[in-house]
Amino acid sequence: MVKPQNLIYTFVSYAAHYDTPWGKGVAVDGIDRTAAIAHKHGVPVTWIVNKGSVPVLKERINDWHERYGDNVILQTPFFIEDCGADKSVFKSKLEEAWAIVESAFPWAKTKVAGRGKICNEVIEILEELDFQGMWGYCWEQVWWDGITHKGIPWGSWYVDGKRYKAPHSGKGKIVACEWTARDLNLTYHSRSPVIYSTDPNDVLRAGLCTGEDIEYWKNLFANYLDNTAHNDQVFFLQQQEAHEMEYGERFAVFPASHVDACADMLELFFAHITKYPITLTTVPRAMELYHEHNEETAPAYMLTQDTLIRPGTNEYTLTMGGAGSGPWPRTLLYYDKECQLAIVEGECVPRTLRSYVGQGNMADEFEEKPPGLFVAGYEKTEERIALAFEIGYWKPMPMGLAYWDDLSGYEVLSVSKGVTAKLIGDKVAFLRLQLTGEPRKVELVLAKRRK
Numbered sequence: 001m002v003k004p005q006n007l008i009y010t011f012v013s014y015a016a017h018y019d020t021p022w023g024k025g026v027a028v029d030g031i032d033r034t035a036a037i038a039h040k041h042g043v044p045v046t047w048i049v050n051k052g053s054v055p056v057l058k059e060r061i062n063d064w065h066e067r068y069g070d071n072v073i074l075q076t077p078f079f080i081e082d083c084g085a086d087k088s089v090f091k092s093k094l095e096e097a098w099a100i101v102e103s104a105f106p107w108a109k110t111k112v113a114g115r116g117k118i119c120n121e122v123i124e125i126l127e128e129l130d131f132q133g134m135w136g137y138c139w140e141q142v143w144w145d146g147i148t149h150k151g152i153p154w155g156s157w158y159v160d161g162k163r164y165k166a167p168h169s170g171k172g173k174i175v176a177c178e179w180t181a182r183d184l185n186l187t188y189h190s191r192s193p194v195i196y197s198t199d200p201n202d203v204l205r206a207g208l209c210t211g212e213d214i215e216y217w218k219n220l221f222a223n224y225l226d227n228t229a230h231n232d233q234v235f236f237l238q239q240q241e242a243h244e245m246e247y248g249e250r251f252a253v254f255p256a257s258h259v260d261a262c263a264d265m266l267e268l269f270f271a272h273i274t275k276y277p278i279t280l281t282t283v284p285r286a287m288e289l290y291h292e293h294n295e296e297t298a299p300a301y302m303l304t305q306d307t308l309i310r311p312g313t314n315e316y317t318l319t320m321g322g323a324g325s326g327p328w329p330r331t332l333l334y335y336d337k338e339c340q341l342a343i344v345e346g347e348c349v350p351r352t353l354r355s356y357v358g359q360g361n362m363a364d365e366f367e368e369k370p371p372g373l374f375v376a377g378y379e380k381t382e383e384r385i386a387l388a389f390e391i392g393y394w395k396p397m398p399m400g401l402a403y404w405d406d407l408s409g410y411e412v413l414s415v416s417k418g419v420t421a422k423l424i425g426d427k428v429a430f431l432r433l434q435l436t437g438e439p440r441k442v443e444l445v446l447a448k449r450r451k
Helices: 028-040 054-068 087-104 120-128 184-190 200-206 215-229 256-273 283-293 315-319
Strands: 007-014 017-020 023-026 045-049 071-075 112-114 133-137 158-160 163-167 174-178 234-239 279-281 300-304 331-335 339-344 352-355 374-380 384-391 397-404 410-415 420-424 428-435 440-448
Touching (some): 007 028, 007 215, 028 054, 028 256, 045 054, 071 087, 087 120, 112 283, 120 174, 184 300, 200 315, 215 256, 215 300, 234 283, 279 283, 331 428, 352 397
Parallel strands (some): 007 234, 133 174
Antiparallel strands (some): 017 023, 158 174, 300 331, 339 352, 410 440, 420 428
16 A cells, blocks of 8 residues: 655755856756745755855845755765865864854755765764765766766765765664656666666656656656555755756856746646655755654665656767666565665566675675576465575575566465565565575565465
8 A cells, every 4th residue: 555654755955155157146046946946845955055055145044944944964075185185174074064054054964965976985974973974876877967976876865974975784873865866767777877867957858758747757657656655764865056947147057947847847847746745845954754664774665667658769869878768677676784675577587786785885786696587486376475585505695586477465374494585566576685605595485475
């Protein structure tokens, strides 16, 4: 049964001060426009600020915090470009900037940082300064905006302070936070995380949504909502830069027509999602909820399906190397503190298996070759399904298996010792196990629930 309250929706807007060739100052008009749309629908905004934008926005954000529950996170300096890869310089700049935030917004007690370029040193300093979250992770992304995070989990998870792309083995101090939620199914199959996402400008340029049509986003939201049935927390974060919500002398990143279209898209999307009793909150509160609820990285089960709408063939999608045409198969995506798996409908063995155990090279994508599988037994009657899988000698590592079928009305009757079994969406039985290096036999029995 779908549990909408388990979907934690946060909306983030970059509201920093810039001094770049493409814009200078603080996008006050874009900030006001973004706030008006979100607040109209009761959506609190998490503003990403830096020391240059805090004095400009202090009065606004304090008012919005009081009236609508808005909150802030801090844009960190770049570790390499701004700090010369010096940890002491980075720490000093971060302390100085947070002191400005704290002085302007004394209610900002939960410290969350934000930036897409992340490394071990950044996480280590954030831990030292008692931050609780890091916004800016990009699942499956390679090279775009100078960000290559391929290999990380999606959503939120405890970051290992020594391995910024891998989950902590226990209860870490820093929770990872996405830049913006991705279309998990189409991102996985097409390898186009930038196109298939919740970013307004990206889906507009790709032709997935327009100012009058957000069916693509509605389908994507429905897929996340469906997965609340088997997850205690499903994080759905959406981000839009405030400087991309205005067109004028300060900022003209996109044409005025794009600015208007993105505003209309957000208006339609906020109106749609607020029809459901989901949890609307800010990123700092979402980080608190994760820390309160999870003693280690929570296993995440996402049964994903094709969102059906296709982008156009244009300059933008071709720049990305094409967007793929599908149709794409239903796919179970899973991660926990040790691994990340993707198992395509009808297949028993993961098509993608990433192991975080013992991995220290953060340039790696952590992919392992899955073992071969032999079905040693299979019996299906009206009341019972019994399976036996055999795996031969294979190196020790985390592993998952799947059995796909119409499992409506079934429950797990028994499973081999040391294996956990979970039914997902009445369509797949997922088995999580560890390979030890020795041959392994895994048995599963499903039975019809008694009425």
